[in-house]
Amino acid sequence: SHEATLERDYLDQLQRPLQPLKDHLENVTYETFEKDPVKYARYQQALSLAYQDRANTPFCVVLVVGAGRGPLVTCALAAYEELDVSRRPQALRVFAVEKNPSAMVYLQAKAAHDQTWKQYGVSLVHIDLRQLAVELIGGTPGDIVVSELLGSFGCNELSPECLDALFTTTAVHDRTVSIPTRYISHLAPVSSAKLHSQARVQALYPNEDESGVLGLQTAMETPYVVRTHAASQTHREQDCWEFVHPSVSSGDKNRTAMVEFTPDA
Incomplete structure (x- = not known):
């Protein structure tokens, strides 16, 4: 199967987790991510539902933060195009926010040559998402924040820290929604x-x-x-903790959990 082919080289191979906030990811790493056969289809479905919640509004501002090489930008545009005009906002503005210089070069080429990106006028912002401000996105806060910052254990690549920081900036408003909205580590x-x-x-x-x-x-x-x-x-997985965005807590991102697995008799 396609999935078996993709994972063949990774079976039982120990790898250190990535640190994308500290390190700039390489092009080959982005390319591997983009081969996921399920993830981007789910993102596109989620974006479609978010657009339908804003049907017939004058416009919708989408912030793709940690955009990498732009797969979520493509999802955002595709989700919008597949909806009937009566079930979506009247206009769409998409901003791709990325701190990695090499990824930004790829995004610039994409914005210059991809017909759909050009049609919708995708804007690029070269900055750490935690430093984003409304002035950098045309003066109107984002309605939807979409990101793929999750690590293999959910929060281990600092998604909570990044998104919580973004939601304290002027780049969002009180009703801005995040995709994903919540995630649980197991x-x-x-x-x-x-x-x-x-x-x-x-x-x-x-x-x-x-x-x-x-x-x-x-x-x-x-x-x-x-x-x-x-x-x-050997045992069914158990929940450890969850994060929700926008955060409903006081901002404390420390989490502890005690899980117990009973040995088989």
């Missing part, structure tokens, strides 16, 4: 001799101050991204 025990062995091997490549026991401890307590294959999930 935990479940997994048994795998192969992955356990691979994690121990990581201790052979310690940092300068991490050798011997310390290197092993670090390797065994480091979170990894992996598409498990030679592994078995």
